[in-house]
């Protein structure tokens with residue numbers, strides 16, 4: 209191996225891949241059979257953290273950053289003046305294996321710029337995965353990017369070797385896509401997603417009948433949207449997410465605050481802040497959809513197209529629905545307990561368990577780990593010192609924010625007012 | 636009744652269970668169980684040294700697993716591995732309750748002992764998870780993937796299975812410098828070994844004699860990757876350090892190479 213040359217390529221092709229924020233490496237259940245290398249049956253592990261605080265779990269690289277397209281929001285775009293490089297298939301295989309054996313990574317996340325055409329590119333990605341599985345007996349995690357427009361046959365093969373497949377939708381609205389990536393059309397994104405979704409269902413059915421049927425993309429599909437590149441509203445983003453979760457049984461939708469990389473007038477200018485607070489609020493809302501039993505229509509609507517900047521979405525919902533509170537923690541069901549601000553899903557389980565032994569008071573709730581500062585306005589328990597109920601939502605909001613410090617306050621605040629939008633995507 | 640009796644055991648889990656057996660055998664109500672390395676003079680009551688007895692230990696363990704499910708018993712073991720001062724007495728409290736009323740209180744977080752054990756168990760769990768993440772193997776000239784760790788708690792027994800199932804086709808050795816014990820897998824079996832690694836062997840100057848000539852290249856590649864995957868405009872060192880506390884850095888090549896620069 210020519211280490212200097214590999215180092216140079218790695219620097220270029222890791223740098224170009226870093227805006228893809230997905231790092232998940234769990235949910236695969238691929239066991240180490242026949243004493244091979246690797247196992248992805250457990251939870252995904254973060255082996256390191258970058259200085260921006262993100263999990264490093266996979267070797268996340270592009271096969272090449274040569275690209276025939278010119279999407280405005282992408283560093284790899286054809287018209288951008290950057291150094292280009294391309295890995296050979298075997299080089300990616302070797303890097304993955306050597307890193308994996310040293311316990312640096314859980315596996316590989318391979319994406320690529322599109323060279324020649326979609327199929328030519330996809331075929332090479334599939335070959336890397338195939339070699340890892342068949343020649344190296346590798347059971348670590350493999351995430352392949354589905355190249356928009358790739359043929360059904362290639363997508364089927366990809367699913368046989370990869371744990372996860374993803375197509376990044378990047379721009380949540382049709383209009384935004386037209387503006388920023390006019391050569392691409394939405395159908396090209398959706399086609400491979402649909403194909404993979406169908407195959408997953410099909411293979412699952414067959415496996416029920418016959419255990420020897422191979423797994424197909426056992427960790428499912430994910431996608432990513434760039435936040436703040438096309439003036440979209442939070443409602444447009446979250447309605448698109450909800451659609452993907454329902455329609456494609458998407459495992460995860462990722463939100464990536466746009467990092468200015470271009471002087472293109474269609475985009476936020478260089479030097480503008482990455483919308484980190486907004487990104488954080490979207491993840492919180494996403495969490496509420498997936499684990500807390502909220503409907504997207506409860507969080508965002510035409511009258512309320514953006515999430516609050518100063519309070520998290522759950523607190524925001526509670527403040528708009530004060531008539532549903534206070535909730536009695538000693539009798540309420542799990543669904544309502546989960547709606548109390550300051551009470552997480554773990555605490556819900558603990559409350560349900562602990563209240564079988566005795567009526568819970570504030571001491572018990574504190575021991576369980578409930579944040580009294582927020583929760584006290586929304587629940588009653590077996591203590592006398594509960595708060596008077598006649599506070600307005602504005603008063604509660606003031607009281608809570610006085611007592612808590614946002615890690616973002618002051619830093620990224622003004623970002624939000626940039627995005628005033630009304631229409632809701634009906635994709 | 637007077638002052639509690641001090642019971643000293645050898646520090647092993649079996650030793651601790653033997654001590655528990657001893658308290659039942661002699662119907663001792665007020666006791667203070669301590670490992671030999673921590674139990675020092677300054678104590679004026681009665682002192683008993685309990686020898687480790689695998690048979691006794693087995694009976695206590697069997698008694699526990701009859702009353703609580705496997706996961707519940709495992710929590711007691713993990714809590715023990717925390718090596719925290721006083722953890723033996725905490726566990727004795729819990730074991731007594733298990734023998735008295737069974738599994739009844741296992742989810743009862745309004746009980747101070749149950750809650751404290753849950754907390755310690757969580758910390759041990761986090762350390763186990765960290766070690767599974769932060770082990771960095773280096774390939775030695777004899778073809779063994781070798782890693783040094785220095786965990787806050789004695790988690791080596793807890794991470795064994797994880798590494799065995801993951802690295803079934805390579806020889807590896809994980810060495811805990813703090814406790815002088817290692818875990819060695821030879822492609823066939825896994826064994827615990829005690830050894831004292833001399834300081835010289837761990838010094839950077841020893842690298843080239845101990846490790847393959849390509850080893851440093853891979854560490855540098857990893858470092859290159861680590862730096863290139865970072866997004867500078869999102870830098871957040873506070874978060875970074877919360878995820879990787881600084882005391883672990885010297886064992887992470889991506890951090891230690893960075894420090895050398």
Ligand code: SF4
Nearest residue numbers: 275277279282285321
């Ligand atoms: S096709 Fe992909 S890699 Fe190429 S410019 Fe568009 S987003 Fe970037």
